[in-house]
Amino acid sequence: MSTSSHRRLLANAIRALAMDAVQKANSGHPGMPMGMADIAEVLWNDHLKHNPGNPHWPDRDRFVISNGHGSMLLYALLNLTGYPLTMDDIRGFRQLGSHTAGHPEHDLHLGIETTTGPLGQGLANAVGMALTEKNLAANFNRPGHEIVDHRTWVFLGDGCLMEGVSHEACSLAGTLKLGKLTAFYDDNGISIDGEVHGWFTDDTPKRFEAYGWHVVRDVDGHDPQAVEAAIAAALSVTDRPSLLCCKTIIGFGAPNKQGTESTHGAALGVDEVAAARKHLGWTSEPFVIPDEIRRGWDARARGAEAEGAWQKRFNAYAAQFPELAADYQRRVEGRLPAGWSDVVKAHVAQAAQATGSLATRQCSQQSLNAYGPGLPELFGGSADLTPSNNTNRKDSKTLTATDVSGNYLHYGVREFGMAAIMNGIALHGGLIPYGGTFLVFSDYARNGMRMSAIMKQRVIYVMTHDSIGLGEDGPTHQPVEHIPSLRIIPNMTLWRPCDALETAVAWSDAIERHGPTILALTRQAIPAQTRSAAQVEAVRRGGYVLKDCEGAPELILIATGSEVALAVDAAQVLQQKGRRVRVVSMPCTSVFDAQDAAYREQVLPRAVEKRVAIEAAAPETWWRYVGTRGAVVAMHSFGASGVGKDLFRHFGFTVDNVVSTAERVLSEK
Numbered sequence: 001m002s003t004s005s006h007r008r009l010l011a012n013a014i015r016a017l018a019m020d021a022v023q024k025a026n027s028g029h030p031g032m033p034m035g036m037a038d039i040a041e042v043l044w045n046d047h048l049k050h051n052p053g054n055p056h057w058p059d060r061d062r063f064v065i066s067n068g069h070g071s072m073l074l075y076a077l078l079n080l081t082g083y084p085l086t087m088d089d090i091r092g093f094r095q096l097g098s099h100t101a102g103h104p105e106h107d108l109h110l111g112i113e114t115t116t117g118p119l120g121q122g123l124a125n126a127v128g129m130a131l132t133e134k135n136l137a138a139n140f141n142r143p144g145h146e147i148v149d150h151r152t153w154v155f156l157g158d159g160c161l162m163e164g165v166s167h168e169a170c171s172l173a174g175t176l177k178l179g180k181l182t183a184f185y186d187d188n189g190i191s192i193d194g195e196v197h198g199w200f201t202d203d204t205p206k207r208f209e210a211y212g213w214h215v216v217r218d219v220d221g222h223d224p225q226a227v228e229a230a231i232a233a234a235l236s237v238t239d240r241p242s243l244l245c246c247k248t249i250i251g252f253g254a255p256n257k258q259g260t261e262s263t264h265g266a267a268l269g270v271d272e273v274a275a276a277r278k279h280l281g282w283t284s285e286p287f288v289i290p291d292e293i294r295r296g297w298d299a300r301a302r303g304a305e306a307e308g309a310w311q312k313r314f315n316a317y318a319a320q321f322p323e324l325a326a327d328y329q330r331r332v333e334g335r336l337p338a339g340w341s342d343v344v345k346a347h348v349a350q351a352a353q354a355t356g357s358l359a360t361r362q363c364s365q366q367s368l369n370a371y372g373p374g375l376p377e378l379f380g381g382s383a384d385l386t387p388s389n390n391t392n393r394k395d396s397k398t399l400t401a402t403d404v405s406g407n408y409l410h411y412g413v414r415e416f417g418m419a420a421i422m423n424g425i426a427l428h429g430g431l432i433p434y435g436g437t438f439l440v441f442s443d444y445a446r447n448g449m450r451m452s453a454i455m456k457q458r459v460i461y462v463m464t465h466d467s468i469g470l471g472e473d474g475p476t477h478q479p480v481e482h483i484p485s486l487r488i489i490p491n492m493t494l495w496r497p498c499d500a501l502e503t504a505v506a507w508s509d510a511i512e513r514h515g516p517t518i519l520a521l522t523r524q525a526i527p528a529q530t531r532s533a534a535q536v537e538a539v540r541r542g543g544y545v546l547k548d549c550e551g552a553p554e555l556i557l558i559a560t561g562s563e564v565a566l567a568v569d570a571a572q573v574l575q576q577k578g579r580r581v582r583v584v585s586m587p588c589t590s591v592f593d594a595q596d597a598a599y600r601e602q603v604l605p606r607a608v609e610k611r612v613a614i615e616a617a618a619p620e621t622w623w624r625y626v627g628t629r630g631a632v633v634a635m636h637s638f639g640a641s642g643v644g645k646d647l648f649r650h651f652g653f654t655v656d657n658v659v660s661t662a663e664r665v666l667s668e669k
């Protein structure tokens, strides 16, 4: 334990680095790091369990800055405690190619746990991390062998609490009694527009108490002893998450600007930086940390010791429970079990035999039943649509506050919270999360889905009721623009399978992929297609020839999901009329795009310029496949309330319309 004045000195190192880096970049947010420095100093020096020498240590505490504009706080902490984040990295704050991006970008090698910046989501990520810890502990720990035993700490600001997602995530965290989650609220009374009392007057402590949290009020965030006491209180309450409401002064130490919004998101200015140096008694040059202060922060020896002690305990555990230990190691490293590819092969072979009609949401459930039992890390859930999304499987066991060992979470009606919590689960490691809702409500979840994509996390979105085909619920529930708009998110993989086989392949691809996947699935039954062995094999390429003609085709129909059968029927009519027509099923455009040029040319020969794409969604993403001489049978308006079959007819998804569209395309010069 250090004395108060020494502690202040240590905290001032964060303040100096933050104001200097922001000043050098002439861009960034000095206010939060300067305001939360004292809290961070106590947490990191006295409580955080981590090893700068190994940011991958699976039993490390997780630390998340949800008010991610305060990224310089994290970079300063990582540098000072001994992670391989150098002073050059800090000098390069916010510059292209540096590791010190404007907002933290997930980079575990440096100890950056998650990408934050969209306010509120870091808090939800932390909920997912704490939940995962609790679940893994319940499944892996044995009496006397607590090999999973770490905490999740999260910093957040007024903005995080104003955001609705904080409600979704924290309400669920309270219900699930995530006792090892501790949140530090930077209660500085300031957001960008000024003093928050004009737009944020919630009684935050009462709000969190109502969620079932343990709340410590009125902590002086600049008094290390008060912070210490608040943390001690949090540690003593094990059956509820804790919110420590810390009163701070934004920009603490900048004598003329502290306490005002002017410190939030702009460089302090040369004069104010100089004044702050004087005010804080900080005499070092920019980007120079005196040795004594560096020693005070250096956590490498302590970290190595902590991990070494854990490793010893883990070795004892492994000696007694070798299978559990091997499974734990496999899962935290994100490796699939031995024999996984055999499981996929068997299920795919079975799905290839499917006949008759089935909704792809039901096909999806069959795949879950095939893949789930051998994959204990497959962690399901739904935003209160389990019977509609068919996300439960025969080995599903509901996770509850009293039995957290389950592999299925009822997220409640919280689509955004579910997405952001799943990101936290995936980031933590040890579980592969999937969660269901209606595709139309991807809008609610969307920024969380985008964050999965930015961070390339293995999160699987099971999104059913994927078109007007859902029927009577009407236009509020019928996705139109969703499929194309989700397809264009970089790193996002969207599969829209047409039957059991394509669904089986889509699921295996999602589980194997390092990045997020959306499975767009039908509510209504659609017929199984028949395929040759080569075609079965080709599904994993994202697009393939499903029906071909004698000789070179003069026209190609391209379809996905529920429209594949329509394309097949239309092709048959066209063939009967003497036309040479090929049908391409394209369940996943991005996977198809990633195939080699020769394969793509084989499926969609450049010479065949007459093409018609058919998809019950907005047409935009198909023009690049059909070209200017092609056409798209698509949705050009919102849907309507009615029987699904009637809607397909009404909106032109009929054999007649596809045939006449194809004939028009063929007739055009």
Ligand SMILES: Cc1ncc(C[n+]2csc(CCOP(=O)(O)OP(=O)(O)O)c2C)c(N)n1
Binding pocket: 031, 032, 067, 069, 117, 118, 119, 156, 157, 158, 159, 160, 163, 186, 188, 190, 191, 192, 250, 264
């Ligand atoms: C979802 C989202 N909306 C808006 C922003 C832009 N923004 C960044 S910080 C901020 C104000 C945050 O206030 P507070 O959390 O109190 O931070 P402080 O100024 O106290 O550091 C806003 C609106 C954002 N990053 N994320």
Ligand SMILES: [Mg+2]
Binding pocket: 157, 158, 159, 186, 187, 188, 189, 190, 191
């Ligand atoms: Mg604030």
